Amino acid sequence: MTTASDHNKKLFIETVGCQMNILDSELVVAALKNQGYELTPDVAEADTVLFNTCSVREHAEHKIYSALGRLKFSKRTRPDQVIGVLGCMAQKDQELIFKKAPHVDLVVGTGQLSEVPRLIDEARTSRLRGLAVSLDRKEGTRLEVSSSFQSYDPLREPQMRPSPYQSFVRIMIGCDKFCTYCVVPMTRGPEQSRPPVDILRETELLAQQGVKEVTLLGQTVNSYKFTQDGKVWRLADLLAAISEIPEILRIKFVTNYPKDMTRELLLAIRSLPKAARYLHVPAQHGCNDMLAKMKRGYTIEQYREMMARITEVLPDAAVSSDFIVGFCGETEEQHQKSMDLIREFRFKNSFIFKYSERPGTKAASLFPDDIPDDVKRARNNEMLELQNRISEEDNAQFIGREVEVLVEGFSKTAQKTGHHADHGPGQLTGRTMCDRIVVFDGNPRLTGTLANVRISDVSSTTLLGQMVTYEQQTTPGSILPILS
Ligand code: SAH
Ligand code: SF4
Ligand code: F3S
Numbered sequence: 001m002t003t004a005s006d007h008n009k010k011l012f013i014e015t016v017g018c019q020m021n022i023l024d025s026e027l028v029v030a031a032l033k034n035q036g037y038e039l040t041p042d043v044a045e046a047d048t049v050l051f052n053t054c055s056v057r058e059h060a061e062h063k064i065y066s067a068l069g070r071l072k073f074s075k076r077t078r079p080d081q082v083i084g085v086l087g088c089m090a091q092k093d094q095e096l097i098f099k100k101a102p103h104v105d106l107v108v109g110t111g112q113l114s115e116v117p118r119l120i121d122e123a124r125t126s127r128l129r130g131l132a133v134s135l136d137r138k139e140g141t142r143l144e145v146s147s148s149f150q151s152y153d154p155l156r157e158p159q160m161r162p163s164p165y166q167s168f169v170r171i172m173i174g175c176d177k178f179c180t181y182c183v184v185p186m187t188r189g190p191e192q193s194r195p196p197v198d199i200l201r202e203t204e205l206l207a208q209q210g211v212k213e214v215t216l217l218g219q220t221v222n223s224y225k226f227t228q229d230g231k232v233w234r235l236a237d238l239l240a241a242i243s244e245i246p247e248i249l250r251i252k253f254v255t256n257y258p259k260d261m262t263r264e265l266l267l268a269i270r271s272l273p274k275a276a277r278y279l280h281v282p283a284q285h286g287c288n289d290m291l292a293k294m295k296r297g298y299t300i301e302q303y304r305e306m307m308a309r310i311t312e313v314l315p316d317a318a319v320s321s322d323f324i325v326g327f328c329g330e331t332e333e334q335h336q337k338s339m340d341l342i343r344e345f346r347f348k349n350s351f352i353f354k355y356s357e358r359p360g361t362k363a364a365s366l367f368p369d370d371i372p373d374d375v376k377r378a379r380n381n382e383m384l385e386l387q388n389r390i391s392e393e394d395n396a397q398f399i400g401r402e403v404e405v406l407v408e409g410f411s412k413t414a415q416k417t418g419h420h421a422d423h424g425p426g427q428l429t430g431r432t433m434c435d436r437i438v439v440f441d442g443n444p445r446l447t448g449t450l451a452n453v454r455i456s457d458v459s460s461t462t463l464l465g466q467m468v469t470y471e472q473q474t475t476p477g478s479i480l481p482i483l484s
Contacts, residue, residue, distance in 0.1 A: 007080055007124065011037040012046035016063060017054025019217055019254065020188070021087055023168040025052045027152055028086065028116050030160035035117055044074060048082050048120055053089035055183045057356035061089055068101040075103045082123045084108060086116065088187035092360070094133050109133035110188050111149030111173075134189055142190060149174060149189035155202060158209040165448035166408070167211045171199055171238060172218030177257065179284075180295045180362035181324065181355060184219055191219070193226040196233045200241055207247035212448055213406055214248060220257035222265055236268035243274045249450065250406055250433065252276040258283065259298050261306050266313040277314060278348075278435035281306070282322035286341030287334040290327055293367065300341070307345055318348035318434035325383060326376030327355045328367035335379050342386055346394060348434070349461070350387045354380050388460040395436070395458035402454045402468060405430035405438045407446045413439075438463045 011032055015025040028050070029039065040046050051067060054060040064085070075081050084106040085097050091109030098104055105123040108116055111134035119130035134148035151173045161167060175184050176191040203214055216238065218224060224235040231237075235253065242251050251274050258281050269275040285291050288299050298306075310317055323338055342350060354376040357369040411429040428442045430451065439462055440453045453465040 007047040008045075009035075009037045009048075010040040010046045011048045011050065012040055012043045013050045013052065014064075014067065015052040016060050017052070017056065017088060019168060019215070020170070020219075021052050021054060023170060023217060024087060024110065024113055024152065025050075026160075026162060026168075027154060027156070028052070028113055030156055031114075031117050031154065032120075033160055034157075043071070047078075047080055048084070050084045050086055050116075053085060053087040055088040055092045055187050055358065057353065058358070059356065061093075064089060065100060068104065072101070072103050080124070082106070082120050084116065084120065084123075086110075086113065088183070091133050091187045091189075092183060094131065098129060098131075104129075106130040107133065111152075113152040114150060114154070137186060137189070146174075146190045146192055149192070151192065151194055153194070153198070153202065155205055156209075161209075163408070164210045165406075166213045166215070167206045168217050169199060169203055169206070169214045170194060170218070171216045171221060171224055171235075171253075175219040177220060177297065178295065178362065180293065180366065181327065181358065183358040183361055186360055188219065191223070193218075193224050193233075195226055196228050196238060196241065199238060203242050203248065204245055207245045210247075210448070212248065213250040213252065214242065216242075216251065216253040218253075219255060220260065221253045222256045222260040222262075234265070236265050239268060239272050239275045243272045248274060250274055250276060252278060252435070254280045256281040258296075258303050258306050261309070263309055263313065266309060269317075270313055276435065277317040277433045278320070279310060279314075279317055280320045280322075282351075283338075283341060283345075284322060284324055285327065285334075286338035290330060290334055290337075293329070293363075294324070294327065295362070300337075303341075304344075316434065318436065319345065320349045320351075320435075321345075321347045322351045322353065323383060324353050324355050325379040326371035328363060328369060328371070330355075330371055330379075339383060339386060342383065342390065346390050347387065348394070348436070349391050350383070352380055352383050352387065392458065392460040395460065395463055398436070398455040398458060398463050400455065402452050403432045403436070403438060403463065403465075405432055405440075405451050405453050407442070407449055407451050409447045410444060411439050432463075436463055437461060438465060440465045440467050442467050 013025055015021055043049055051064050053064045071083060082105045085104055086108045087110055090107045097107050106119045112132035115132045123130050135145045137145055153170055172193050174189040174191045178185050222235050226233045239251055242248060256279055261281055283303055284294055284296055357364050407428055407430040411427040414427040425443045429439050431437055438453050452468040454468050455463045455465040457464040
């Protein structure tokens with residue numbers, strides 16, 4: 001019999017889905033590294049193969065089921081391999097995963113991730129399948145269901161993080177908004193805010209470890225609410241408390257829910273220079289009938305009022321959005337209303353998705369998915385083209401201006417061409433306070449510091465420029481020579 005210790009401890013992990021999943025994978029990998037595992041990019045070499053999955057659209061699920069299909073034969077020659085499916089699809093499909101892919105050893109939902117190391121060991125020693133999922137939303141009282149979804153936020157060690165300067169920090173799990181098209185309230189369970197004391201302890205530790213920028217994560221971060229010692233904490237309070245941590249230079253927060261974008265929150269952001277001037281507040285659609293059918297809880301008029309509040313309080317903030325095209329019954333005229341909304345608000349960028357019917361959602365049971373795929377595709381492309389044109393036009397306003405960038409490291413191009421290998425100066429990338437990507441030449445030692453870049457050219461996604469000067473964060477006030 002194989003024991004848990006006589007395997008090669010090589011771990012392959014594939015992650016799809018949102019930032020919440022990226023954070024979950026990071027934490028699972030850290031826990032396994034603590035037990036001696038090493039990451040490998042080669043699935044054939046790995047004795048442990050994990051998929052952290054997403055169910056938000058059918059395509060994301062197909063991708064994982066095909067990857068699992070490919071492993072079926074390799075497992076015949078490598079019976080010691082342990083294959084695990086984690087995350088949203090694990091919570092949603094549960095036993096069905098074993099039926100569709102009998103060579104899978106463990107299925108672990110979003111609310112049970114702390115169980116992963118133990119379940120891997122058990123699968124390896126006993127060869128029995130492991131299933132750890134939370135309760136379905138109708139399987140118990142709200143309290144029972146909520147407590148079956150455990151937020152997985154162990155404290156991280158510096159060497160376990162992919163970036164030493166940036167980190168996600170979860171402030172909420174789950175969602176109670178129940179937009180009719182969306183599977184997330186099922187896969188992530190009831191909305192639960194984490195205690196501020198835990199969030200702050202985690203952020204302080206990350207700051208001591210060198211983190212300069214935190215991104216607070218939640219499905220609707222601006223709905224954050226937690227009562228601690230008689231005080232009600234909202235997102236604004238968290239932003240203020242984290243701003244007090246000297247090492248933290250920037251605080252981002254995604255995703256925002258339009259209805260909860262209050263004036264108080266906007267005023268708080270204005271008073272806090274470290275809070276990002278970037279608001280991701282998905283509109284989803286430009287037509288009131290569609291918004292009602294989606295049960296988004298606001299009208300276009302209310303969204304417009306929110307945008308007016310943002311422009312009034314935070315005129316420099318960049319706003320980005322998500323849109324769904326081809327939702328049930330969407331007419332050409334209704335689609336054009338979404339197009340008009342993009343023209344009206346000129347979002348910094350928009351994530352555009354073709355509607356994908358999700359079993360178990362209200363929309364799947366109430367409305368037929370009746371827009372043909374080629375129409376969805378055409379509407380998607382039309383919208384993308386419009387948004388890209390607007391993004392490029394608005395980016396062009398930065399030409400000649402100087403922006404402050406938090407340097408993230410070598411650009412994708414530098415990494416692809418191998419230019420980064422000698423660690424000398426090369427093409428770097430970073431982001432502005434309003435989340436615009438900036439590419440410029442400089443010394444990689446600048447990673448994790450703020451640099452000033454003068455913009456000379458733009459595309460719809462990127463600003464290009466030359467560095468002007470930079471300040472060393474460790475010795476405030478000392479200006480190093482011009483490098484460009
Ligand atoms: N909590 C975030 C979004 C989570 S899902 C929010 O409410 O803004 C990310 C995006 O996926 C959504 O904003 C929506 O645009 C898209 N999406 C969700 N369900 C979808 C579906 N069934 N088909 C297509 N797109 C979907
Ligand atoms: Fe899904 Fe709506 Fe919740 Fe966002 S707010 S996760 S779209 S149900
Ligand atoms: Fe997907 Fe789950 Fe995120 S369904 S989008 S991975 S919350």
